[in-house]
Amino acid sequence: MLGSTVYGFEDQLSQIIAQLKLLGYEVLNSHSGSIKVNPKLSNLNNCLNAVEECDLFLGIIRPFYGTGNIGESNITFEEIKKAIELKKPYWFLVHRDVVFARLLFSKLKLKSGDKVEVDKNRFFDPRTIDIYEYVIENHIPVTLRNGNWAQEFYRLDEMMTYINTQFSDKDFVESILNEKPDNNG
Amino acid sequence: MKNLITMDNSFIIDNLLQQQESVRLEFKAKPEKATIAKVITSFINTQGGDLIIGINDDKSVVGVENAEKVQQSIKKLLIESITPNAPISIQIIRYKRKDVILISVWEGAKKPYQFRGKIFTRENDATKVSNQEILNYLIKERKEADFHWERRTVLGADIKDLDIEEINKTINEYKSYKKDSGFENAEDFLIQMGLIKNGTLTNACIVLFAKNPSLYIPQSRIRLTVYPSNKTEDKFINDRIFEGNLFINITAILNFIDITFGRSIVVEGVLRKEKYNYPLLAIREGLLNAMVHRDYNSVNGFLQVSIFNNRTEISNYGGLPEGITIRDLKKEHNSILRNTDIAQMCFIRKYIEMLGSGTLRMIDDCKRNGFKSPSWTDKDDITTVTFPELAISSKNDISEGVSEGVNEGVKSIVVEGESEGVNEELNILFQAVVNNPGLKAPAIAKIIDKSLSSTERYIRKLKKVGLIEYNGVSKKGGYFKTDFN
Numbered sequence: 001m002l003g004s005t006v007y008g009f010e011d012q013l014s015q016i017i018a019q020l021k022l023l024g025y026e027v028l029n030s031h032s033g034s035i036k037v038n039p040k041l042s043n044l045n046n047c048l049n050a051v052e053e054c055d056l057f058l059g060i061i062r063p064f065y066g067t068g069n070i071g072e073s074n075i076t077f078e079e080i081k082k083a084i085e086l087k088k089p090y091w092f093l094v095h096r097d098v099v100f101a102r103l104l105f106s107k108l109k110l111k112s113g114d115k116v117e118v119d120k121n122r123f124f125d126p127r128t129i130d131i132y133e134y135v136i137e138n139h140i141p142v143t144l145r146n147g148n149w150a151q152e153f154y155r156l157d158e159m160m161t162y163i164n165t166q167f168s169d170k171d172f173v174e175s176i177l178n179e180k181p182d183n184n185g
Numbered sequence: 186m187k188n189l190i191t192m193d194n195s196f197i198i199d200n201l202l203q204q205q206e207s208v209r210l211e212f213k214a215k216p217e218k219a220t221i222a223k224v225i226t227s228f229i230n231t232q233g234g235d236l237i238i239g240i241n242d243d244k245s246v247v248g249v250e251n252a253e254k255v256q257q258s259i260k261k262l263l264i265e266s267i268t269p270n271a272p273i274s275i276q277i278i279r280y281k282r283k284d285v286i287l288i289s290v291w292e293g294a295k296k297p298y299q300f301r302g303k304i305f306t307r308e309n310d311a312t313k314v315s316n317q318e319i320l321n322y323l324i325k326e327r328k329e330a331d332f333h334w335e336r337r338t339v340l341g342a343d344i345k346d347l348d349i350e351e352i353n354k355t356i357n358e359y360k361s362y363k364k365d366s367g368f369e370n371a372e373d374f375l376i377q378m379g380l381i382k383n384g385t386l387t388n389a390c391i392v393l394f395a396k397n398p399s400l401y402i403p404q405s406r407i408r409l410t411v412y413p414s415n416k417t418e419d420k421f422i423n424d425r426i427f428e429g430n431l432f433i434n435i436t437a438i439l440n441f442i443d444i445t446f447g448r449s450i451v452v453e454g455v456l457r458k459e460k461y462n463y464p465l466l467a468i469r470e471g472l473l474n475a476m477v478h479r480d481y482n483s484v485n486g487f488l489q490v491s492i493f494n495n496r497t498e499i500s501n502y503g504g505l506p507e508g509i510t511i512r513d514l515k516k517e518h519n520s521i522l523r524n525t526d527i528a529q530m531c532f533i534r535k536y537i538e539m540l541g542s543g544t545l546r547m548i549d550d551c552k553r554n555g556f557k558s559p560s561w562t563d564k565d566d567i568t569t570v571t572f573p574e575l576a577i578s579s580k581n582d583i584s585e586g587v588s589e590g591v592n593e594g595v596k597s598i599v600v601e602g603e604s605e606g607v608n609e610e611l612n613i614l615f616q617a618v619v620n621n622p623g624l625k626a627p628a629i630a631k632i633i634d635k636s637l638s639s640t641e642r643y644i645r646k647l648k649k650v651g652l653i654e655y656n657g658v659s660k661k662g663g664y665f666k667t668d669f670n
Contacts, residue, residue: 019297122373122384160327
């Protein structure tokens with residue numbers, strides 16, 4: 001399953017889906033309409049069911065939070081939480097601006113002690129740092145995937161190169177799928 | 186601009202049928218939409234190209250029934266289903282009494298392109314689903330494209346520097362091109378188009394939409410000079426620098442050229458029509474070519490339009506792309522774009538309507554309208570297109586017309602069946618009547634410095650074709666131009 005915010009990313013998302021298909025994977029992604037939809041369930045629950053159904057999870061954390069928000073929940077964030085909770089083998093691509101913003105915000109302090117606020121804009125939403133932090137804090141190291149579970153990116157070619165490296169070797173991916181839970185950590 | 190669509194473009198089909206199916210060319214007898222979409226996706230991922238529907242593999246013409254309906258349906262599928270969005274031109278062309286559909290695309294710069302989740306590429310004359318090796322190559326090409334000058338960001342510039350009106354015009358055109366598109370505002374549109382990346386404006390964005398692009402990219406200026414002789418010199422009749430964004434500049438330059446060369450009123454019997462004194466389509470195409478192919482990367486980059494007394498030249502810094510020769514320009518060729526993001530917006534705004542056949546159409550337009558064919562040179566990284574003999578006519582009072590900023594072309598008249606010499610005299614007399622309405626023949630004769638009998642003869646001719654008339658009672662009246670003018 002591919003979990004990602006969409007805004008301003010439609011083209012690249014569809015290119016990544018095509019790439020994964022070319023590599024021989026069936027791709028579940030809410031944006032591309034490739035997840036099964038139970039009309040009795042909410043969008044969010046349909047997406048979470050797809051996470052349960054998938055074998056692998058690739059999350060893309062971009063600096064824009066996007067429009068897929070239902071109340072306080074962001075679909076992409078909820079998908080990511082679910083994948084981690086279900087201990088699905090996962091990979092993450094994290095945009096450089098999110099990595100940098102997390103570092104920067106950790107050093108920003110207002111003399112008054114108030115929380116730093118960011119005006120509404122179309123290039124960065126501080127809530128994306130929450131997603132990134134959640135992933136870092138809840139990451140369970142997997143012996144076989146040392147250092148490779150997450151990758152910083154800036155351009156599409158960097159994402160695609162990472163995906164090629166991680167997913168073109170089917171034996172490697174199969175070995176991760178067949179890992180027994182007690183091998184983790 | 187709209188008249189381009191109805192032009193006879195059968196010569197393009199002629200030209201393509203002289204070639205074999207190849208990496209850039211495919212013939213299809215039937216309009217099978219999914220197959221067509223796969224071929225077009227493969228063209229965009231490889232070298233661009235042309236697909237003609239209504240032609241058998243043996244090149245016999247079978248035509249397309251209900252061509253307009255078929256065209257609309259194919260257009261919808263291609264524009265909505267091939268992603269990322271790329272310029273796709275789809276034209277119905279009447280050829281050998283049948284309708285064929287020509288689909289043309291450029292090689293894309295946002296590879297890999299896909300149709301229904303699959304990436305197609307072209308290998309010789311076959312369309313194939315891409316494999317991993319080819320995918321790696323496409324990723325490499327994408328990386329190179331993302332490092333191109335156009336996509337580099339302009340530090341210090343922000344949305345306040347942009348001409349929102351021009352962006353809104355472009356959004357409207359985009360919505361008519363891709364019906365299902367919607368944008369919240371100008372910024373949203375630019376993000377979706379890749380002209381704002383990670384919150385920063387790209388060079389292409391500045392060239393296209395800045396209020397004052399030369400503030401950030403001085404070489405984006407365009408200069409137009411009218412020389413009195415056949416060479417560049419310090420003395421000139423007119424010299425203008427255009428510093429607006431690309432769309433403002435196109436309009437201003439085309440207006441300037443229209444005023445400079447003027448138009449003629451051609452009188453054929455009782456029919457009168459306005460005719461441009463220059464090959465409008467060819468000049469426009471030449472200008473657009475220079476704008477989308479020029480090399481902005483160097484601060485020495487330039488685009489210069491020079492009007493001499495025996496020719497007109499459009500020169501730009503930036504040689505022909507690797508793999509393209511001057512000879513290629515005279516036939517259908519791979520159009521390797523230097524500035525793809527800029528070209529895409531020119532396509533959306535309909536300044537470029539058909540892809541890949543621009544130079545061919547320039548030649549055709551010149552021939553069709555009685556002008557000499559243009560020629561191209563590529564020397565020292567400067568590409569020049571020359572329109573031989575395209576110069577200012579003595580009939581046009583160009584210095585006055587241009588310097589006063591008159592917005593209408595200087596019109597001259599051509600009476601069919603009269604010699605060039607007589608037409609010249611008729612023009613002088615006509616201008617005298619326009620500038621001095623209400624005069625009688627003797628006064629006009631004085632102004633044009635001709636005998637009364639010659640003047641009366643010319644007056645009779647102009648009256649006969651309905652360009653001037655006598656108004657008022659015989660003693661108090663005089664000659665006036667008619668309402669037709």
